[in-house]
Amino acid sequence: MEADQAFQDRPRDWMQHSRLVGLVALVVGAGSGIGEESARVIAANGGKVVVADIRGDAANDVAAAIVAAGGDATSVSMDVANQADIDAAVARAIEAYGRLDIVVNAAAVVKGGPIETCDLADWTLSFRVNVEGAIMLARTCLPHLRGSPHASIVQIASLSGMGAYPNGGAYGTTKAALIALTKTMAMEWVKDGVRVNxxxxxxxxxxxxxxxxxxEVVEQRAARIPMGRLGRPSELADTIVFLASPMASFITGQNLNCDGGLSQALMVQKFNPDL
Ligand SMILES: NC(=O)c1ccc[n+]([C@@H]2O[C@H](COP(=O)([O-])OP(=O)(O)OC[C@H]3O[C@@H](n4cnc5c(N)ncnc54)[C@H](O)[C@@H]3O)[C@@H](O)[C@H]2O)c1
Structure with a gap:
């Protein structure tokens, strides 16, 4: 409990509130969870944030909370699978703040089902949102990112993009595609000074x-994580914002697991510090 409180009380301006000053971020899927926390951390470190989500009300609420906490944010309702919405969100960033430096894409749909019987329409939707959406978003932002000395894109995949995810094939397969897509973007756009991770x-x-x-499944999963617990959205956000920030200026094309050690637990049935 004491460790938990210490974690909650830790300073959020770990970049000393200066690293993101003057930079503008578009965070998609920022109406909740990991995207929301990423928007909050960017704002807490001096960045200006366009909070975008398919749930416009949720985006409004997050932007309002950031402003109430002394940050700078605006919100936009946006479906990452809709080109017109993406155009409008990017236009909002330029209109509100005059530039775009950072893009975080945390939007995703999760569709499951065994491969033998699953509905292929779910696969089509998953690829549309999780992969094509990422392409459309990144390449729409690219002309603006080219003008930034600190341009960076961060996508969010999943361990299911690297290992088998029985009954979650559509989701895991799109995340595998997103990892490959990110690495390709990173190499194609290195000449533009845009880092992609x-x-x-x-x-x-x-x-x-x-x-x-x-x-029950959550409990089983937590038991298999070497750190013995689930991740917190703010821990993911810190990792994402580090990669998005100038502090990661020599990092591009990387897939960083933020998982309490789970991806390295192949030989571990249940965490035992004495092993
Ligand atoms: N939570 C986990 O355990 C976990 C594990 C691995 C990967 N991820 C990934 O992390 C990212 C964030 O997930 P989360 O757990 O914070 O989920 P979340 O549901 O809390 O947040 C996702 C947000 O994306 C928005 N969204 C969904 N579809 C959208 C669309 N088409 N356009 C714009 N916004 C859209 C939702 O409204 C929601 O606010 C996702 O890419 C997810 O696949 C999460």
């Missing part, structure tokens, strides 16, 4: 995770 969470305590997993 991706963070792969393990299991994180968010509304999305609670919606797709039963409490």
């Amino acid at each position: 991706i963070v792969s969470p393990g299991t994180v305590e968010t509304p999305l995770m609670r919606a797709v997993l039963t409490p």
